[in-house]
Amino acid sequence: MSNRIFAGNPSSRRLARVSALLAIGLVAWLWPAAWRYVLPALSPHVAVCSAVSLRFASMLFLLSAPMLFLMILRHRFWCRHLCPVGLITETCGKLRRGRKVDDERHTIGKHIRIPSSTGRFLALASLGGSVVGYPLFLWADPLALFSGFCTFSQASAVGLAIVILISIASPGLWCSRICPLGGTQDLMVRLARPNTRGSRNTEVSQRRIFLAAALGAVFSALIPADVLARKRHLRPPGTVDETALKGGCIRCGNCTRSCPSGIIEPSVDSRDVAGFLVPRLKFSRTDYCLEDCNRCGHACPTGVIRPLPLRDKNRHVIGIARIDLSECLLTMDAECGVCVPRCPHGAIVEQFSRQSYTTTLKVIAEKCNGCGACVGICPTKVVTVEAV
Amino acid sequence: MESLSRRSFLRKIALAGATALGPGIVGAGQIYEGSKIVEAERVYRGGPAIIVDGKVIQPRREVPVICETDVLVVGGGCAGVMSALAAARTGAKVTLVERYGCFGGLWTAGLVLIVLATHVEADQGLKKCVRGIGDELLNRLLKIKGGIINQGPGMRDPTSDPEATKYVMAEMLSEAGVDILLNSWVTNAVMEGNSIEGILFESKAGCHAVKAKVVVDASGDGDVFGAAGAEHVRHIHRIGLVHRLGNVDRIAASKSGDKRSSPNLSSNTPLPSVRWVNMQGPQGDCLDIRTLTQCELDGRRAVWEKLKKIQQTPGREQVFMLDTASQLGIRASRTLTGLHEVTFDETMANKKYADVVAIGGAYAFVGNRACQIPYRALVPLKIDNLLATGRCVAADNLMLNYTRLIGPCLVTGHAAGTAAALAVDSKCRPRDADVAKLQRLLKAQGAYLG
Ligand SMILES: Cc1cc2nc3c(=O)[nH]c(=O)nc-3n(C[C@H](O)[C@H](O)[C@H](O)COP(=O)(O)OP(=O)(O)OC[C@H]3O[C@@H](n4cnc5c(N)ncnc54)[C@H](O)[C@@H]3O)c2cc1C
Numbered sequence: 109m110s111n112r113i114f115a116g117n118p119s120s121r122r123l124a125r126v127s128a129l130l131a132i133g134l135v136a137w138l139w140p141a142a143w144r145y146v147l148p149a150l151s152p153h154v155a156v157c158s159a160v161s162l163r164f165a166s167m168l169f170l171l172s173a174p175m176l177f178l179m180i181l182r183h184r185f186w187c188r189h190l191c192p193v194g195l196i197t198e199t200c201g202k203l204r205r206g207r208k209v210d211d212e213r214h215t216i217g218k219h220i221r222i223p224s225s226t227g228r229f230l231a232l233a234s235l236g237g238s239v240v241g242y243p244l245f246l247w248a249d250p251l252a253l254f255s256g257f258c259t260f261s262q263a264s265a266v267g268l269a270i271v272i273l274i275s276i277a278s279p280g281l282w283c284s285r286i287c288p289l290g291g292t293q294d295l296m297v298r299l300a301r302p303n304t305r306g307s308r309n310t311e312v313s314q315r316r317i318f319l320a321a322a323l324g325a326v327f328s329a330l331i332p333a334d335v336l337a338r339k340r341h342l343r344p345p346g347t348v349d350e351t352a353l354k355g356g357c358i359r360c361g362n363c364t365r366s367c368p369s370g371i372i373e374p375s376v377d378s379r380d381v382a383g384f385l386v387p388r389l390k391f392s393r394t395d396y397c398l399e400d401c402n403r404c405g406h407a408c409p410t411g412v413i414r415p416l417p418l419r420d421k422n423r424h425v426i427g428i429a430r431i432d433l434s435e436c437l438l439t440m441d442a443e444c445g446v447c448v449p450r451c452p453h454g455a456i457v458e459q460f461s462r463q464s465y466t467t468t469l470k471v472i473a474e475k476c477n478g479c480g481a482c483v484g485i486c487p488t489k490v491v492t493v494e495a496v
Numbered sequence: 497m498e499s500l501s502r503r504s505f506l507r508k509i510a511l512a513g514a515t516a517l518g519p520g521i522v523g524a525g526q527i528y529e530g531s532k533i534v535e536a537e538r539v540y541r542g543g544p545a546i547i548v549d550g551k552v553i554q555p556r557r558e559v560p561v562i563c564e565t566d567v568l569v570v571g572g573g574c575a576g577v578m579s580a581l582a583a584a585r586t587g588a589k590v591t592l593v594e595r596y597g598c599f600g601g602l603w604t605a606g607l608v609l610i611v612l613a614t615h616v617e618a619d620q621g622l623k624k625c626v627r628g629i630g631d632e633l634l635n636r637l638l639k640i641k642g643g644i645i646n647q648g649p650g651m652r653d654p655t656s657d658p659e660a661t662k663y664v665m666a667e668m669l670s671e672a673g674v675d676i677l678l679n680s681w682v683t684n685a686v687m688e689g690n691s692i693e694g695i696l697f698e699s700k701a702g703c704h705a706v707k708a709k710v711v712v713d714a715s716g717d718g719d720v721f722g723a724a725g726a727e728h729v730r731h732i733h734r735i736g737l738v739h740r741l742g743n744v745d746r747i748a749a750s751k752s753g754d755k756r757s758s759p760n761l762s763s764n765t766p767l768p769s770v771r772w773v774n775m776q777g778p779q780g781d782c783l784d785i786r787t788l789t790q791c792e793l794d795g796r797r798a799v800w801e802k803l804k805k806i807q808q809t810p811g812r813e814q815v816f817m818l819d820t821a822s823q824l825g826i827r828a829s830r831t832l833t834g835l836h837e838v839t840f841d842e843t844m845a846n847k848k849y850a851d852v853v854a855i856g857g858a859y860a861f862v863g864n865r866a867c868q869i870p871y872r873a874l875v876p877l878k879i880d881n882l883l884a885t886g887r888c889v890a891a892d893n894l895m896l897n898y899t900r901l902i903g904p905c906l907v908t909g910h911a912a913g914t915a916a917a918l919a920v921d922s923k924c925r926p927r928d929a930d931v932a933k934l935q936r937l938l939k940a941q942g943a944y945l946g
Contacts, residue, residue: 393863394844437860441762441774443612445734446861449893450840458734460778465798467734467776485894487860 124189125198132192145407147258148360151251152176153231153292158246158410161238161356162348166408166415179293180300187283187290193250193271194283200272201279214285215278222281227291229320234288236324242331242355244324246410247385248288252358256374256385259361263376264385267359328355339495340380341388342478344372345397345424346405346414350383356412359385366407369395371480387413389426391480391493397426399452399479422453425496427478429456429471432490439468447482447491456482539702559696559705563675565591566920568708569913570682570695573601574630574902575886576714577665578909579916581629583712584672586917586937591706592674593697595681596823599665601716602887603902604658605823607738609765609772611654613859613903616866622652625857625866628943630906636664642766652857657766677706682715685724691880691925692724710881710916710926714909717783718830718888726876727833731893735782736775736825737795740818741803745769770818775799775825782829796820827887828900834890835927836872838899843867851931852945853915853938854907859898867898868946871931874912880925885912907943914938 135142145168148154155172159165178186187194215221223229230245237244246252253267274282283290295317336351344363347353364372364387375388387404389397402421405413416424437444438458447469448456455475460467478493528534542557567583569576572594580592602608611634614626624631637643640660647654669676679699686694686705694707713720718728745768762773777795780787799820806812836849843862849870858864873890874883884890885908887900898904914937919926922933935945 394841438776441776443774443897444860445776446894446897449897458779460776462778462794465775465777465794465801467778485861 121188122195125191125195128190129192129195145362145366145409146171147255148249148251148358148362149409150175151249151289151409152179152296153234153289154246154249154252154358154409157234157238157243158356158358158412160235161241161243162352162411164411164414166406166411168409171409176296179296183297184290184293186293187287191250191283191289192254193268193287196254196268197271197275197280197282200275203276214281222285224285225291225316226285227287227289228294229291230286230288231291231295232317232320233324233327236321236326237328237355239321240325240329241352242328242336244328244355245288246356247359248286249358250287250289252360255360255362259364259374261361261364261374264359264361264364264374266385336382338380340377341375341383341386342427342480342493342495344387344389344404344413345421345426345477345479346402346416347387348412348414353412354382354386356410357386358410360409362407362409363387363404363413366403368401368403369398371395371397372404389480389493391483393484396480396484397478422477425477426480427493427495428473428476429478429480429482430492430494431456431469431471431482431486432492433468435488435490436469437488439466441466444487445469446485446487450481450485451476452479452481453477537701539700541702559703561694561707562677562704563591564694564707565589565675566709567591567712567913567916568593568695568706568710569712569714570720571601571713571715571886572596572599572665572676572678573714573716573886573905574603575716575905575909575912576601576712577669578629578633578906579712579714579885579913580674581668581672582910582913582941583917584674584913585629585941586914586921588917588920590672590674590913590917591677591708592669593677593680593682593695593706595679597678598662599669600658600661602823602825603656604661604665605821606825607658607740607772607819607821607823608825608902609655609658610763611656611902611906613856613867613898613901614654614906615652615857617858617864621650623866625855625944626903626906628907628938628941629910630903631942633661633664633668633906636668637661640664645764645766655763655765655772660766680704682719683723685711685720687724690878692720692882695720695723708881709920710883712912712916713832713882713884713888714886714912716826716829716887718832718884721832721876721879721882721884721888722830724876724879724882726879726882728830728888729833729893730781730783730830731828731896732779732781733826733828734776734778735780735787735791735795735827736777737791737799737820738775738825739773739799739820740765741771741773741806742816742818743769743814744771773799773802777825782826788824792824795824828893828896829888831888831896832874832884832890833877834873834884835875835877836870836890838867838869838873838889838891838895840892840894843895843898848946851935853911853931853934853943854904855944855946856898856901856904856907859901859903861894862898866946867904869899869904869908869911871911871915871929871934873899874908874915875927880927881919883912883916883926885909910941910943911938914941 149168149171152172155169234243234245256264257268271282336354339350371389372387374385405415433439453475455472458467459470480493482491542555545554566588567590569580569592577599580590584590615622634647637656638647643660644656680697682695682697684696692711696705765772806815849868851871852868853871854869856867886905889899891899919929
């Protein structure tokens with residue numbers, strides 16, 4: 109039993125890792141657009157489970173192919189030499205003085221023993237869940253966690269923070285036993301090269317594979333539907349239904365980083381625990397969902413925000429604008445009505461009554477896609493977009 | 497103060513002399529000592545129009561030139577009056593042509609009264625953006641009893657009395673030696689190639705021309721740049737008819753019922769017991785004569801219907817109609833397609849322009865920010881010797897709701913006038929004017945440019 113992740117020459121590994129991290133930085137610097145979405149899309153774990161769960165694969169799916177080959181050819185090479193989370197956990201592990209780097213522990217604290225197959229179980233359960241449309245543990249993919257951390261939103265860093273804590277408590281534990289991407293690799297190797305040494309190390313019986321996947325599927329199917337389906341927030345345009353979103357979103361923060369308006373934020377809402385860190389929209393005075401942008405859909409590695417062409421994205425209904433006429437300046441005969449020219453879709457119209465010779469505003473539901481342009485410009489803050 | 501050429505300096509001295517003789521000396525009409533029959537000049541129209549092949553054909557004729565001037569300002573609204581004053585004070589010979597009989601346009605004859613977007617909120621209270629000649633006017637109104645309220649340190653949204661404003665504007669124009677033509681409706685531009693050389697106006701005395709070196713279009717509707725063939729944007733906007741109610745202090749507070757259900761008696765004016773009531777009105781084409789007629793008729797009827805309801809409300813029987821605006825409330829009709837357009841996005845991004853010539857204050861939908869207006873927003877794309885000012889400057893269909901406010905109109909008015917005079921003085925086209933010099937002149941005239 110030696111998937112001692114951090115075995116081997118530590119200094120050459122460190123060199124590889126730091127170079128990998130620098131490479132990520134370099135790509136981010138040279139090609140900021142790619143930086144916004146490439147990272148989590150590299151993970152075959154994310155790619156496969158998302159594709160199965162949404163019955164849909166975007167172009168980003170292809171990005172995971174190189175990693176897939178690498179995983180099969182060189183078992184856990186990625187983990188040892190390239191993975192940014194690996195570098196972090198290894199560094200954290202060293203923080204505990206007096207402990208050798210490769211002295212891995214398999215318990216958290218003294219008592220909670222983590223079975224060596226945990227990562228494989230997580231990966232399989234996610235795959236099983238995907239079949240019924242809810243990939244249970246996809247969010248625990250290390251690239252998703254790292255990418256979420258890079259969103260620079262405090263909440264999104266939670267996942268990586270937990271990994272760090274685990275690694276300080278039990279160095280190596282995350283990488284060798286829990287990481288679902290690691291588990292995926294173990295499974296891949298077994299599938300592709302059943303007789304290699306790596307595969308023997310990662311022995312899993314057919315029965316257990318089936319069991320893990322079935323468990324994931326059953327569990328996913330059992331999650332009370334209304335808890336997931338309840339929509340409390342506005343979601344980015346082109347987002348799949350609430351249940352699929354909460355299950356399939358890996359909380360990588362790609363959409364948040366891709367949005368030029370900065371209106372996508374990871375949700376933190378005690379009344380929507382299932383939607384923790386799932387993207388939600390928040391309009392500001394000038395920022396709304398631009399009519400010439402569909403970047404979030406193209407940045408999403410899972411496809412829960414669908415990569416719609418511009419036309420379709422603009423037709424996707426985020427919500428619908430509501431105007432509280434009792435506080436509307438124009439309705440009170442004051443100089444206003446600026447939401448009308450502000451609306452890029454011509455969805456707000458003035459209604460003039462010959463009878464009372466007064467003017468009020470109306471939202472044309474068929475034209476409104478809830479982009480939120482009207483929200484920020486309203487001086488009295490009486491325009492809101494409501495989820496539908 | 498920027499040094500001016502000898503010529504304009506001499507003219508300034510001459511004008512100072514003229515004003516010393518008393519107002520009204522420039523271009524004054526003849527005054528008779530009693531009613532009598534005279535043999536006056538015939539109204540020259542080149543003969544009547546005739547029918548040719550069933551079509552009405554105007555006679556082709558030479559149009560008499562009533563005067564030649566340096567800077568011609570068309571429209572005596574707040575922007576036009578500022579332009580005329582600024583151009584005259586910068587040293588130019590100025591003629592101001594106005595279709596009605598008074599100054600102030602929508603502010604006075606349109607009974608708008610409330611001067612918005614003059615200040616921004618700063619750490620130490622309110623900071624004034626609208627300074628220079630506009631502020632001078634507001635402060636002069638302060639010296640007249642009942643001239644203005646909410647004007648002075650720590651106050652915003654000054655509200656002036658229309659009659660006081662008309663009077664003070666006329667006084668200031670006379671003092672500056674501006675040649676004034678009232679009741680003269682400008683109908684066409686006089687062009688030579690791409691360059692405007694003057695305008696035609698209609699009056700009781702027939703059609704006349706005024707020739708000018710630079711023309712400032714302060715007509716609000718862009719009548720001049722429209723006629724000159726300058727590129728512009730046509731807008732549909734609400735057309736309202738504002739009115740004032742009197743005896744509002746006689747409302748017995750105890751008797752008037754629920755506040756919400758009672759009719760809106762809008763805001764205070766300098767006159768005690770008089771309140772100003774706004775009207776939004778229908779969206780219409782402000783250049784369509786049938787629409788305008790309809791809006792006048794319907795608007796006035798609506799106002800009287802409202803008054804009846806007010807008078808039927810217990811405690812409000814004494815409220816009466818003081819007046820409806822003698823000028824229909826046109827919000828937007830044409831805006832210039834300028835070298836630069838004032839846009840909402842740039843404004844919200846607090847964009848600073850190297851050629852800023854006017855800065856307006858805070859307003860509801862732009863928030864508490866001082867909004868810059870660049871010189872290029874007053875300059876047409878192709879037509880030469882023409883500047884636009886007031887509510888028809890180049891702005892997108894959101895920002896025109898800002899540039900049309902009286903505060904911004906006062907500052908763009910000032911800027912256009914000084915720019916026109918500077919162009920005349922430097923013998924160049926306004927588009928080639930030295931903007932740095934213009935900014936120095938404006939600052940010397942008290943304007944705030946950030
Ligand atoms: C109902 C209403 C309410 C408003 N409320 C406010 C408010 O509360 N606060 C605020 O700051 N602003 C308000 N505004 C906006 C503001 O009053 C005007 O936009 C501003 O006064 C415009 O000034 P101006 O000088 O550019 O144009 P105008 O005031 O329109 O002046 C144009 C002048 O040119 C003359 N003219 C036009 N065509 C010709 C021609 N062909 N020949 C000769 N002369 C011509 C006109 O008679 C007029 O005197 C309101 C506007 C309306 C309509």
